[in-house]
Amino acid sequence: MAQVSVKKEWNPKGKEASGLKRFIKQIDIQLMVIPALLLIFVFSYIPMYGVLMAFQDFDIFKGFFASPWAGFKHFETFFASPEFYNVMRNTIVIALLKFCIGFPAPILLALMLNEVNRMFFKRIIQTISYLPHFLSWVIVSGFVISLLSTESGSVNILLEKLNLIDQPVNFLSIPEYFWTILVTTNVWKEIGFGSIVYLAAIAGIDPHLYEAASMDGASRFKQIFLITLPSIMPVVTIFMILAIGNLLNAGFEDILLLAKNPILRPVSDVVDTYVYRVGLQNYRYSYATAVGLFKAVISVMLLTFANAVARKSGNSLW
Amino acid sequence: MKRYSAGDRVMYIFIYSFLILLGFATFYPFWNALVISFNVGADTSMGGITFWPRAFTIENYEIVFKDQRIINGFMISVLRTVVGTVLAILCTSVFAYGMSKKELMGKKYYMIMCIITMYFSGGLIPTFMVIRGLGLTNTFWVFIIPGLISVWNMIIFRTFFRGLPAGLEESAKIDGCGNWSTFFRIVIPLSGPVIATLSLFTAIAHWNDWFGPAIYISNENLLPIQTILKQILDSNIMSEQLANLDSASQGRLSSMKSVTSRSLTMATMMVATLPIICVYPFVQKFFVKGVLVGSLKE
Numbered sequence: 001m002a003q004v005s006v007k008k009e010w011n012p013k014g015k016e017a018s019g020l021k022r023f024i025k026q027i028d029i030q031l032m033v034i035p036a037l038l039l040i041f042v043f044s045y046i047p048m049y050g051v052l053m054a055f056q057d058f059d060i061f062k063g064f065f066a067s068p069w070a071g072f073k074h075f076e077t078f079f080a081s082p083e084f085y086n087v088m089r090n091t092i093v094i095a096l097l098k099f100c101i102g103f104p105a106p107i108l109l110a111l112m113l114n115e116v117n118r119m120f121f122k123r124i125i126q127t128i129s130y131l132p133h134f135l136s137w138v139i140v141s142g143f144v145i146s147l148l149s150t151e152s153g154s155v156n157i158l159l160e161k162l163n164l165i166d167q168p169v170n171f172l173s174i175p176e177y178f179w180t181i182l183v184t185t186n187v188w189k190e191i192g193f194g195s196i197v198y199l200a201a202i203a204g205i206d207p208h209l210y211e212a213a214s215m216d217g218a219s220r221f222k223q224i225f226l227i228t229l230p231s232i233m234p235v236v237t238i239f240m241i242l243a244i245g246n247l248l249n250a251g252f253e254d255i256l257l258l259a260k261n262p263i264l265r266p267v268s269d270v271v272d273t274y275v276y277r278v279g280l281q282n283y284r285y286s287y288a289t290a291v292g293l294f295k296a297v298i299s300v301m302l303l304t305f306a307n308a309v310a311r312k313s314g315n316s317l318w
Numbered sequence: 319m320k321r322y323s324a325g326d327r328v329m330y331i332f333i334y335s336f337l338i339l340l341g342f343a344t345f346y347p348f349w350n351a352l353v354i355s356f357n358v359g360a361d362t363s364m365g366g367i368t369f370w371p372r373a374f375t376i377e378n379y380e381i382v383f384k385d386q387r388i389i390n391g392f393m394i395s396v397l398r399t400v401v402g403t404v405l406a407i408l409c410t411s412v413f414a415y416g417m418s419k420k421e422l423m424g425k426k427y428y429m430i431m432c433i434i435t436m437y438f439s440g441g442l443i444p445t446f447m448v449i450r451g452l453g454l455t456n457t458f459w460v461f462i463i464p465g466l467i468s469v470w471n472m473i474i475f476r477t478f479f480r481g482l483p484a485g486l487e488e489s490a491k492i493d494g495c496g497n498w499s500t501f502f503r504i505v506i507p508l509s510g511p512v513i514a515t516l517s518l519f520t521a522i523a524h525w526n527d528w529f530g531p532a533i534y535i536s537n538e539n540l541l542p543i544q545t546i547l548k549q550i551l552d553s554n555i556m557s558e559q560l561a562n563l564d565s566a567s568q569g570r571l572s573s574m575k576s577v578t579s580r581s582l583t584m585a586t587m588m589v590a591t592l593p594i595i596c597v598y599p600f601v602q603k604f605f606v607k608g609v610l611v612g613s614l615k616e
Contacts, residue, residue: 019423022423023423026419026421026422026423028496028497028498029416029419029421029422029497030416030422030423031416032412032413032415032416032497032498032501033413033416033417033422033425033428035409035413036409036410036412036413036416036466036467036472037428037431039409039463039466039467040431040432040435040467040469041431042448042452043445043448043449043464044435044439044440045431045435046440046444046448047439047440047441047444047445047447047448048438048439048440048444049440049444050440050443050444050445050447050448051440051441051444053443053444053447064447109340112333112336112337113337115329115330115333116333116334116337121334121337124341125337125340125341127599127602128341128344128345129340129341129344130602131344131595131598132344134522134526134594134598135526135591135594136525136526136527136528136544136590137526137528138526138528138544138545138547138548138551138590139544139547139587139590139591141551142351142547142551142583142584142587143347143348143351143587144347145551145554145555146347146350146351146354146580146583146584147347147350149580151362151363151364151580152354152362152363152364152366152367152580154346154350154368157366157368172555188343188344191340192344219323219325219326220326220329220330221325221326221329253528253529256529257548257551260552260555261555272442275441275442275443276442279442279443279446280442280443280446280533285443285447288442288443289441289443289444292441292442292443293441296438296439296441300437300438303437
């Protein structure tokens with residue numbers, strides 16, 4: 001470092017020259033970084049530029065540069081389309097349901113697991129409940145389809161045994177049940193894995209706090225709300241901000257795989273599945289890109305908003 | 319050892335019963351799928367299979383393991399998981415090592431360039447267009463190349479590399495090692511745990527990916543098992559929906575059902591799940607660590 005600064009004094013005009021020299025001197029570490037950055041450029045930045053397709057009438061035969069510009073036409077088409085209301089409602093409702101149920105569920109599980117004193121039992125429940133996170137949505141949807149099947153699906157068998165229904169119900173083709181099935185499946189898949197972080201936060205709590213509290217006569221139940229929960233609040237806040245930033249990602253794979261019956265479309269279509277359907281199945285590339293961009297803009301606004309709220313409370317992402 | 323108040327006792331009863339219920343609800347779908355996969359297909363469609371196979375058979379697995387399409391899909395999945403994970407971890411760790419160097423010129427701009435991609439993306443259609451434009455569709459490399467660099471993993475690697483004792487690298491330099499050989503001879507051997515953790519997550523993502531192949535691959539021989547499984551499930555659902563249309567067609571269809579019976583589908587599903595369930599017990603300690611590394615970074 002000392003040498004570099006001496007050189008700078010020597011040759012005050014040649015800042016760039018010395019920069020280039022330094023660059024060549026460290027070419028070995030630059031070569032570690034530059035190929036990766038090129039890949040990032042190709043697979044992340046070119047698609048970002050490609051978002052401009054949303055303002056074009058993209059023609060796959062003419063290509064990106066020769067396609068005519070169309071302004072906000074596709075956005076207007078989307079806002080005026082008959083699907084707009086359903087798609088936006090489903091996106092918001094499913095996102096909120098997943099947030100309101102899927103976000104607190106792992107916290108509750110962590111609080112409960114923390115109360116378990118029998119280590120063996122705790123380990124078993126943890127091991128079992130983490131597992132679904134590692135399965136693909138295809139397999140999870142396979143489980144759901146099988147359990148809800150009209151022919152020998154366990155749920156139908158159970159309900160018949162309890163005399164709640166006389167005939168097997170085809171749950172996956174009744175719109176009223178779809179949101180419940182979707183949210184339950186999501187919670188089932190992620191509750192265990194989501195609890196890991198909170199369990200770690202709970203493990204970091206000073207045990208003296210509990211001792212002092214039980215001296216003062218607080219029951220275990222009270223201790224959860226007076227010690228455990230407040231202690232993990234910072235972690236909860238951070239994860240809540242992240243969750244709000246992801247709020248509009250109401251789901252994609254899960255919906256695609258569980259809502260195969262077109263009857264469900266009025267309740268299952270969310271922005272992402274709609275983009276996929278009109279874009280890659282109906283080949284309306286520009287229109288689909290416009291719909292996707294519309295969602296991305298709202299997502300960024302939500303994240304900024306969440307972060308602004310969090311900053312006031314003293315926990316912010318940036 | 320401790321005396322519990324009445325309220326606490328109620329709470330513990332609730333907690334234990336809830337956890338047992340949760341454990342059961344998580345375990346049962348696996349068990350039921352396994353049981354169905356060992357049951358005779360025609361028997362399964364008569365209903366009532368829950369905890370135990372009624373007509374035990376390994377025929378379904380025999381059919382699955384003889385099915386060229388499924389075997390091929392399994393091989394593709396294994397191949398892409400191994401190649402994809404090794405190359406992705408190699409490229410990402412080299413990248414992270416370069417980024418961990420304090421003297422790297424422009425590292426601030428490089429980092430900004432990386433972080434932007436964590437918040438913004440081109441979305442489905444433009445990404446599809448780029449990959450199509452590069453001629454990657456219908457090649458094996460579409461599974462590998464777009465996933466070579468993960469910004470998230472790079473940041474975790476970089477944090478880890480920065481925490482390594484500086485003296486080790488300095489002494490390697492004095493012994494005449496360049497940056498690349500320091501990386502491969504000193505840094506990589508010291509990074510066992512973080513490499514294991516990130517490899518695990520990368521490998522699982524590769525194994526579980528079905529959507530990429532579904533949009534980028536039309537050549538049947540290149541489809542991984544997850545995508546094939548998805549197609550099988552689709553055809554099952556179709557036949558079930560048709561069967562629900564009217565009772566007259568039901569009779570006609572029931573004879574067809576044995577072709578892709580639920581038992582057979584479940585057997586395929588078990589084959590696609592097996593690798594994950596097999597490695598799962600051994601890697602549990604790694605992923606718990608991995609999640610914590612990731613979240614602490616945040």
